[in-house]
Amino acid sequence: MNQKIIALLAGLLFGAGLAASGMNDSNVVQGFLDVSGDWNPSLMFVMAAALMVTIPGFQYFLRRKPIFAQGFQLPSLKSIDRQLVIGAIIFGAGWGLVGLCPGPAIAALGYLNWEGVVFVLAMLAGAKLRQVQTT
Amino acid sequence: MISALQSVPFESVLAGGLLIGFAALLLFAFNGRIAGVCGITFSLIKHHPTLPSMTWRWLFLGGLVAGTLLYHFLTNTPFPEPPNNSLPLLIGGGLLVGYGTSMGSGCTSGHGVCGIARFSTRSITATACFMAAGIVSLFVFKHLFGWSI
Numbered sequence: 001m002n003q004k005i006i007a008l009l010a011g012l013l014f015g016a017g018l019a020a021s022g023m024n025d026s027n028v029v030q031g032f033l034d035v036s037g038d039w040n041p042s043l044m045f046v047m048a049a050a051l052m053v054t055i056p057g058f059q060y061f062l063r064r065k066p067i068f069a070q071g072f073q074l075p076s077l078k079s080i081d082r083q084l085v086i087g088a089i090i091f092g093a094g095w096g097l098v099g100l101c102p103g104p105a106i107a108a109l110g111y112l113n114w115e116g117v118v119f120v121l122a123m124l125a126g127a128k129l130r131q132v133q134t135t
Numbered sequence: 136m137i138s139a140l141q142s143v144p145f146e147s148v149l150a151g152g153l154l155i156g157f158a159a160l161l162l163f164a165f166n167g168r169i170a171g172v173c174g175i176t177f178s179l180i181k182h183h184p185t186l187p188s189m190t191w192r193w194l195f196l197g198g199l200v201a202g203t204l205l206y207h208f209l210t211n212t213p214f215p216e217p218p219n220n221s222l223p224l225l226i227g228g229g230l231l232v233g234y235g236t237s238m239g240s241g242c243t244s245g246h247g248v249c250g251i252a253r254f255s256t257r258s259i260t261a262t263a264c265f266m267a268a269g270i271v272s273l274f275v276f277k278h279l280f281g282w283s284i
Binding site: 002003004006007008009010011012013014015016017018019020021022023024025026027028030033034035036037040042043045046047048049050051052053054055057058059061062065066067068069070071072073074075077078079080083084085086087088089090091092093094095096097098099100101102103105106107108109110111113114115116118119120121122123124125126127128129130131135 | 142143145147148149150151152153154155156157158159160161162163164165166167168169170172173176177180181182190191192194195196197198199200201202203204205206207210212214215216217218219220222224225226227228229230231232233234235236237238239240242243244246247248249251252253254255256257260261262264265266267268269270271272273274276277278284
């Protein structure tokens with residue numbers, strides 16, 4: 001029960017943060033990625049501000065235990081492989097093309113425009129394709 | 136030049152980033168989970184999802200949508216314009232984002248906000264790669280091909 005309340009609260013704060021920061025606005029995101037055009041550097045500060053909280057916070061808790069769970073669920077892979085690099089590049093290509101990454105894409109479903117719905121459905125299809133290929 | 140349409144007040148940018156950071160820390164410190172939106176979302180469409188661990192994921196994603204809407208209503212900020220892309224480009228972009236984040240085990244939140252905070256070299260590498268690829272992709276599609284995106 002406690003973990004479910006935390007998950008909902010974290011989602012609410014995360015969604016509010018995405019909306020406040022401009023990450024949900026694909027035009028703002030593309031303005032950030034458009035370094036050779038009308039560059040808008042503001043989104044650099046979104047990640048910087050988030051990391052100002054997460055770096056000290058994660059480092060503090062990593063040496064301890066989570067408050068409501070037995071342990072941390074962390075990725076087991078440690079080495080840098082081709083999948084990681086190629087996957088990140090494919091993701092970046094789509095991100096530049098449309099201006100939405102997965103978090104804002106889900107959050108922006110609430111705006112109820114067909115573009116956002118089409119994008120999320122295609123994103124799920126892309127993920128499913130990868131899942132089918134690797135199982 | 137920065138157009139008026141694309142500017143978000145700097146206080147909102149900072150506040151938004153801090154909120155995202157606090158949200159990620161909350162999920163990590165209390166539940167021991169990484170707030171990676173693609174990982175959370177895509178595990179819901181896996182072939183055999185087990186019920187108990189699915190609930191918190193739905194709650195997180197529901198919160199994501201509700202939190203965004205609450206922000207707009209409470210601060211009286213208009214919704215942003217939808218993406219400018221044509222239908223084929225929206226589908227193409229979505230496929231690339233879904234496939235790429237699955238293959239690379241994470242996106243902006245999981246690698247960028249949480250992974251870097253764990254000092255994970257995989258996440259630092261992935262973040263550098265998708266940032267660079269995003270910049271190159273926009274340059275190629277918008278400025279070289281002249282597409283309206």
